[in-house]
Amino acid sequence: MTEILRAELLGNIDRLDGLIDKIICGDALEVMRRLPSKSIDVVITSPPYNLLNSTGNGLKQNTRTGKWKNAAIKNGYAAYDDNMPYDDYVSWQKECVGEMCRLIKDDGAVFYNNKNRVQGGLLENRGVIVEGLPLRQIITWKRAGSINFNAGYFLPTTEQIYLLCGREFRLSKGANKLTDVWEIKQEMKNPHPAPFPEALTDRIVSSVEGQIILDPFSGSGTTGVSAKKFGRHFILIDQSEEYCRMAQARIDGGNWRRQNECQQLSFAL
16 A cells, blocks of 8 residues: 655655655655755646636635635645735745755756736736746646636636756657647546646646656645556655545545545555
């Protein structure tokens, strides 16, 4: 069984040996700060988008009417309400991505997914989060659709994946035939409110050579599933015990979509 480790019990982390193919239940930024520099080959992650910090009448906590009434994300995440003042959110994510870049090797890469938003009638460009960092490319992820209809702008159906990397990073043989626009459907049958599609993480993992893959906002464990599928190693971090158990069940082939079964899985001491 894939072990879940409590971050507060890990002590000093000088080597990754005891963390390989395990899930760490703890704060992403705090755990990354404790990991050794240049120890990770690839980071693949999609943090919360701060969606409940909304200036409009759309996605707000406990929304019961309108286009967002059936959206699972409207109540935030299991251990996080997804509602920070915008400047605080950007500062937090800048710190997180900065740590990701510190952790990768000279031939490593970070695939960081975020989403531009229109707030107060103006674009919130999430590219400000990666300013000053070694950005090589912006991949456009074109999703299947959206429910964010607004008379003020065209229907948004894309998100951004920022590729940050060391100078020595190269794609796997043949991966450069892929374009920088990826048409991949959203994950629809996942109890997590904002899941990363397995097809997307499959594409990233199969396009790189790195063996140790970190996801500091691992949610339902999609990055771990793809890593295992392609014979790689993973380290997953999430602050929600519920999502850690969900990822554990999913990676181990259990019925991870059933919440009561996931809650019965145990932590390593």
